[in-house]
Amino acid sequence: MSTTAAPLPDILPPRVRRGRIGGFVRRHPTIVAGGVLIALMAVIAVAAPVLTQYDPTAIAPSQRIRDPSATHWFGTDMLGRDIYARTIYGARISLLVGFSVALLASAAGTLIGVVSGFVRVLDGIIMRVMDGMMSVPPILLAIALMALTRASVQNVIIAISVTEFPRVARLVRGVVLSLREQPYVEAALAAGTRLPIIIWRHIIPNTLAAVMVQATFICASAMITEAILSFIGAGTPPTVPSWGNIMAEGRALWQIKPFIVFFPAVFLSVTVLAVNLLGDGLRDALDPRLAKRL
Amino acid sequence: MRRRDFLRSTAATALAASGGLAAPHVARGAESRVLRFIPQANLANLDPIWTTLYVVRNASVLFWDTLYGVDSTLTPRPQMCEGHEVSPDGLTWTFRLRPGLRWHDNQPVLARDCAASLERWMVRDNMGQMVKARLAEIAPVDDRSFRMRLTKPFPKLLYALGKVGTPCAFMMPERLARTDPFKQVSEYVGSGPFRFRRDEWVPGAQAVFERFDGYAPRQERPDWLAGGKAVNFDRVEWRIIPDAATAAAALQNGEVDWWETANADLAPVLRGNEDVRVDIADPLGNIGDLRMNHLYPPFNDQRVRLAALIATNQPEYMQAVAGNDPALWQASASFFTPGTALYTEYGGENLKRHDLAAARRLVEEAGHKGTKVVMIIGTDVPIVKAQGDVTADMLNKIGLNVDYVATDWGTVGARRAQKKPPAEGGWNIFHTWHAGVDCVNPGAQPAYYTTGDKAWFGWPKSDVVQSKIDAWFDAPTLEAEKAAVRELNKASMDFVTFVPTGFFKGYQAWRGALSGVVKAPFPVVWGVEKKA
């Protein structure tokens, strides 16, 4: 349900002991836990063809709605497709959507935030537009955007990115405004350094940490939004095995065959959990104070 | 929002509250006088001429009345009419209304209301248009009779007036019937057994019908749209529950009495509940349709259409659509409804072959190996989506390259009307289905017509097929009708107007406290009773 990448405060005590000895694991347990889980999902996604002999889209209506068994580990769905195959191939979609949205929304948000922070004339207009976009509930905006075009993974990515980037823009603008006042930036400006160079050398690197942390939360929220869009029927096309689609197709039967919804739900939850853990850990590691500004 | 509007709507909500959204509170044992019903879809409005959706028809049979009504043998019987006279040449029909008919505003039903209603209906209905084409005059004779003069006999007139297929010829007061048939009527004043509680209407959530005390049912036994529509409920509450799982749970919990479209896969669970009954809803069922665009490659080539027909595996489609329950579907090499008088599988051999190799050869021979096929699918309609999933798999196997455009039904509705090339916003394939009641003969089914530009979406053009349809219209006897339909089935199979993907039915489910639920193309409320 996290559709907004809302500001997440610290998850673990910020005062994690930073012993001089002790490995990375001890210092950043959440980063490691999150990272390992994500890596695992990525391996599953990439190795999907090796992990199953079934084609995730091949239909066999005579084999429909079978319980989990030795031949079909997670059972089959309404069209007789193998749910295990669909679930592990589904990892590709979720990861693709999550990371693409994180990247796209961060890039767009950073660009607009920097412009807004430096070009005073545009600042007012840009921020009003961002306010307007944030005042429309993200799910509804995404549904409306999907109604604009045909269902495809690419369009899902674009629709979710549109709902996410204004928050990044706000964040970056805030950081830029405070950086502008820093003596070294003022000095560089006074010395006649060209603006793009200042932005590249001083501003971007200093916003990177905040954006990175925000990006992980966007990634997590994008995965859930994709599932919700597909659940409502406005997401990835049914030909694409995504976790949201599997759950949407199975939900009519959740009373009698709860496993159809259960397996993709567990995969989705674990993946989102992993990304959230990574985000929390990153924030603690990069700058615990940053969190307060989010 | 205007303050007054807001106040009014708040008042409406409060009224709805007192009426009962989930109400186990109706006083004095009146519970048995309230029917809580889950319809197939949301009730969009109550103008059945303007909106031809089945759900609007189903609400309309409670609210509006018809001159004639078919019974379960599809024979038209007088309903609002007392009777009629036909001149020996078959050109002049005089209809007489039965006495005591009243509109819900207590005004008497007059002959001129009915004449105006028929004129509005004729514009929108397929059979109505045929009547209109041979209509010289329609005019009231007195308050209770009106006359129709035709230029050419139309033996199927009573069937047209009493049919169940949409739009039915519902009667409205003249002032409403004068509304442009392409615009919605501004108020709802019917003469059926129930009034509509517009103040309790929450579109998307509930619609409430209240017994109309001024309704005088006929004396005959009720049978579908025919006979005495005597009702045993003071209120019929439609609860709109789009989610099948939630609807099933609500029925099991006794929160509702009757579910019009019970999900087939949930039927075993429902049957396991001793308080719930499950049975076929509409005995005439439905016929699935794989519709191709005859204007553009590859389906402008008869060989490719034939390839699709030969490759079709009806059991596969039907299992995807209707589930594993064999009671709910059958393969049927026909464009017509199994179990009805004119049904035939004559000429349908190719539809039984399911020969992928032969189909692939035909596609190659036509030079269309790897040709892109734009398939527009409304994924919000499960029957459409299930057929689309099977078709994508099938066409890819015979060497075509399916571009599965997943969208919603609203978009399909708009896009399928586009005659543009598929790559420029047009299409190659869409799926739908036809109610069996509309496929008992060629009269009311536009999907059969092959009149090219004027035909239904896909714009098939074949003089051969069309001549067989005309032959049916002129057929004087049942034997002649049967012969014409046999020929039509064969010609349509050879030409491949569209590919019928099989015949399927659906379940309805109701609480054991109800008795008298029958199988029909629409939920028949009259004759149903609820134990206290």
Place this chain on the structure above:
Amino acid sequence: MLGYVTRRVAATIPVMLFVAFFVFSLLYLAPGDPAAIIAGDQASPADIARIRASLGLDRPFLVRFGDWLWHVLHGDLGASIFTNLPVSQMIGQRVEPTLSLMLLTTLIAVLVAVPLGVLAAWRQGSLIDRAVMVLAVLGFSVPVFVVGYLLAYLFALKLGWLPVQGFTPISRGLWPFLRTLILPSVALGLIYIALIARITRAAMLEVLSQDYVRTARAKGVGARDVLFVHALKNAAVPIATVIGNGVALLIGGAVVTETVFAIPGLGRLTVDAILRRDYPVIQGVVLLFSVAYVLVNLLVDLLYTVFDPRIRY
């Protein structure tokens, strides 16, 4: 203060205008056609075109937008294409369920999350702290419909304690009203609990490390008083902010929750309207949501002065 409120409200007008224009353009570009749905499956292309024309859908974009805006400025949101009912009436019918769901969800979330967050901060690093934080991440990671179906399966179907679906207005009694709302509110509340518990904990940690709290503790003020009187009051500002920002999150969640539990609320109204291309309804609801979002956040800003007298406008 009054001047501030006026300025803030005035500042939202261009935002609203932008939202209205943005949504109108989106719908204009969207390919669906309500006329095709109204006409039904068997209608001919010519019939559809005539219905389109009678609905005024064939007029140019700017004419339609101008027309709509003109009516909105006169307090008229128009009528639904399908039902012909005034949009204001359709919204009016749906406000109570959605508002009830959102208020109850917020109430449950605050009642559960704030004590949890305080407790976690108080016993920082303890097992309780860890448990609360694990719960918080989990709450963020499980989609609301999964939680909804799980709850409905357990409490409605297996145990039969609560109804699976529907909504009962509060005018029919508090218990019937609550009965239908408990499951949806808990389902929707989980993510909110996670959010608020985390922010509460973080804010409390910050406050607890302040000198005046240390002083209070040193002076022997009881633990409960320190936590809930001194510290929580000072941690209230960030908590209120999160609740305010969460409104958009809540509305989004309400869409899904209303679908799962068949609640006739604004969320379902919007999704149905989008799928049917009922333009006036979509416009009206989105405008309403934007206004609600802006107003709630204004309210939160004003609440700051209550919690923290140092803030002045």
